[in-house]
Amino acid sequence: MLPQFNSAFSIDCVIFGFDAGELKILLIERNEEPFKDWWALPGNIVGENESLDQSASRILHELTGLGDIYMEQYYTFGDVARHPQGRVLSVAYYALIRLGGDKALKPISNYAKQAYWVNIKELPRLAFDHQQIFDKGLEKIKRRIKHQPIAFELLPEKFTLTQLQNIYELISDKKLDKRNFRKKMLSFGVLKDLDEKQKGVSFRAATLYRFDKRKYAKLFGKEISF
Amino acid sequence: MLPQFNSAFSIDCVIFGFDAGELKILLIERNEEPFKDWWALPGNIVGENESLDQSASRILHELTGLGDIYMEQYYTFGDVARHPQGRVLSVAYYALIRLGGDKALKPISNYAKQAYWVNIKELPRLAFDHQQIFDKGLEKIKRRIKHQPIAFELLPEKFTLTQLQNIYELISDKKLDKRNFRKKMLSFGVLKDLDEKQKGVSFRAATLYRFDKRKYAKLFGKEISF
DNA sequence: ACAAAAGTGTTTGATCTACACCCATGC
DNA sequence: GCATGGGTGTAGATCAAACACTTTTGT
Structure with a gap:
């Protein structure tokens, strides 16, 4: 009964960092089709034996080497045509991390050429529906910062x-x-x-x-x- | 590249109604395996050409005959073992509906024997991780009612x-x-x-x-x- | 000495809280 | 006439907003 058509689910992460007085997010330059060479949010297909939270932590760890980070699932994007290769649901997470010191980004795994911190006011055109995913993530932390102590996550x-x-x-x-x-x-x-x-x-x-x-x-x- | 293992995604709905001074949710008695004869939240596998929002509206419409209802996606549950037959992600929605008048529930479709309004303080044991889904939904509306005019959705x-x-x-x-x-x-x-x-x-x-x-x-x- | 940011109080108005009695209606 | 919920105001406490100058330090 279960899988009636080809589908998969992925995680996409909006990873906020505070650096040099600017609020930035981590973007990757994709190294795979579709959207090869485009800028995108870090994300990945969820593994068979991986929960959503685990998958999100893994992605963040692979890119930054960091663990034990405040991450929160905030929305799931499921438009029929959001992925050109099939039906792919994407569960979005945001994270807030301390950029203080000089934690370099890890040299990147297979799916990305490189990762960069980009000021949220100067984002390039993004792959898939990632602009929409970012927008909703920013909106979420705007609300959340009023009632939860999340600002501290960004500071040393x-x-x-x-x-x-x-x-x-x-x-x-x-x-x-x-x-x-x-x-x-x-x-x-x-x-x-x-x-x-x-x-x-x-x-x-x-x-x-x-x-x-x-x-x-x-x-x-x-x-x-x- | 896409579907690396069998998986599917479903929608589950926490449908709140206000009746006789009590806050209730709609539960179904399942008519299919797994959890046949158990109480469960109304839910269904998402169709191939259906967005998440569409799927949620469809489920609600099939059960109540109602359309144009305030529904909101609030969380996605993705534990590896949450569904006994495979990997099934569930995207949860809540809805608030006016029970006023005497809108009867529609005689139910295939997947449920019957649907009932149940006081949220007297919930039976629920199938799958539906108790957890309900808990989070209730928590969400508790927060949301403070800032959004959602209470009116429950009233005539x-x-x-x-x-x-x-x-x-x-x-x-x-x-x-x-x-x-x-x-x-x-x-x-x-x-x-x-x-x-x-x-x-x-x-x-x-x-x-x-x-x-x-x-x-x-x-x-x-x-x-x- | 100057540039750059740190640090510090008071007043005013708005909002929140606590609290108790009379009113209108149907039976 | 009584039971049931409808409807109303005030005082005190707390909170939010506006506002400008002096201090410290490095160069």
């Missing part, structure tokens, strides 16, 4: 309040008031002041903070509005 | 403020203050007072309202917090 462990505000501004696409932002953020009590200053900057060094997951966990249930 | 066109409050209480699972609730709801300006009273009740008749979609549409972009 130690960060300044200005960096944090920067991320909120980039994702929500509005300017925020510095004083009000700090007051509110600190009022939640989930930022730990590290008694430590930024180094290597040519101006007054800012205080470093860490996101305190334990304290956040204790708030669970209480709706937070960042 | 003309409704009283008490009925509306009732739905908020059932979904969010808390008691609300009557005065505060009314003040807030009316303050959005999306309820139209119909200058008309409830009929056939054995106590003071309540004013009927209608949800004004046009006015709501004009608020678009502004975040509402119901």
